[in-house]
Amino acid sequence: MGEVDDGRVNIVTLLLWSFVGDIPVTTLLQGFRCVGLDSFVLLALDENKIxxxxxxxxxxxxxxxxxxxxxxxxxxxxxSTFTGLTNLEYLYxxxxGITTIEDHAFSGLTNIIRLRLNNNRISSIKNITISGLTNLQELRIQDNPYHCDCELIGLVDFLKSGRVPVSGDPRCFTPETLKGISLVSLSAANLTCPDMTTMDITTYETNSSPLKEGNFLVITYVSLCLLFKTIVDF
Structure with a gap:
């Protein structure tokens, strides 16, 4: 599974078929495995219903x-979502519809080079969540409805440090006084928590027709493992 002349790499794609009709499986179970899966280096599960x-x-x-x-x-x-993926370098x-990322969701993923979380429904990311990714070279977190209060100070400091190139321009969605302001232009004085408030992000919409981040096969997650190879651009 090596690189080809034009800089692309072979990728193993997982195709799983259902025997119970055209009903997509929406849950990756504990110990999710197929024959030979433990030797995979690249895995595409994009564009499913997971x-x-x-x-x-x-x-x-x-x-x-x-x-x-x-x-x-x-x-x-x-x-515990990505427990065991100690060699993972690319996570897309x-x-x-991500709204919640627990504080230690990426703990142990010290080899991550590219992390893409853009175009979700994330309102806050704590510094502790990404500060341990010591090999990170690209971070995409734009197009999320950030609530810019004191909980975001660590992330703002991380972004302003310039330690990791950040693609796009993540901006505040709430409160109204900061809406549309770039995170990297904020100071601690802007990020206050006067009261406990509940942010309503029901009006926030992500792009319903996303641009692909590579040329992947569309996969349906169902129940029987079949392995195919295609070509993917990083």
């Missing part, structure tokens, strides 16, 4: 370096 990833679902994929879950229905990234989670 909404739930159970604890330790990828625990056997210790050799995995590239995971694309672009354009699914995931809402929560838990501390764009265009889901």
């Amino acid at each position: 909404s739930v990833i159970e604890d330790n679902a990828f625990g056997d994929l210790t050799k995995l370096e590239f995971l694309n879950m672009f354009n699914n229905n995931i809402t929560t990234i838990k501390n 989670l764009s265009y889901n």
Whole structure:
């Protein structure tokens, strides 16, 4: 599985078929595995209907370096979601419905080079969540409805440090006084928490027709494992 002359790489794509009709499976179960899956280096699960990833679902994929879950229905990234992926370098989670990322969701992923969280429904990311990604070279977090209060100070400081190139221009969605302001232009004085408030992001819409982040096969997640190869651009 090596590079070809034009800089692209072969990618193993997982195609799973259902025997119960045209009903998509929406949950990656704990211990999710197929024959030979533990040797995979690249795995594309993009453009499915996956909404739930159970604890330790990828625990056997210790050799995995590239995971694309672009354009699914995931809402929560838990501390245990990516447990065991110690060799992972590329993690693409764009265009889901992510609202919650637990503080230690990316702990142990010290080899991550590219992390893409853009075009979700994320209102806040804590500094502790990404500060341990010491090899990070690209971070995409734009097009999320950020609530700019004191909870965002750590992230703003991280972005302003310039330690990692940030693609796009993440901006405040609320409060109204800061709406549209770039995160990197904020100061601690702007980021206050006077009262406990509940942010309403029901009016926030992400692009319903996302641009692909690579030329991947569309995959349907169902029940029987079949392996195919295609070509993907990073």
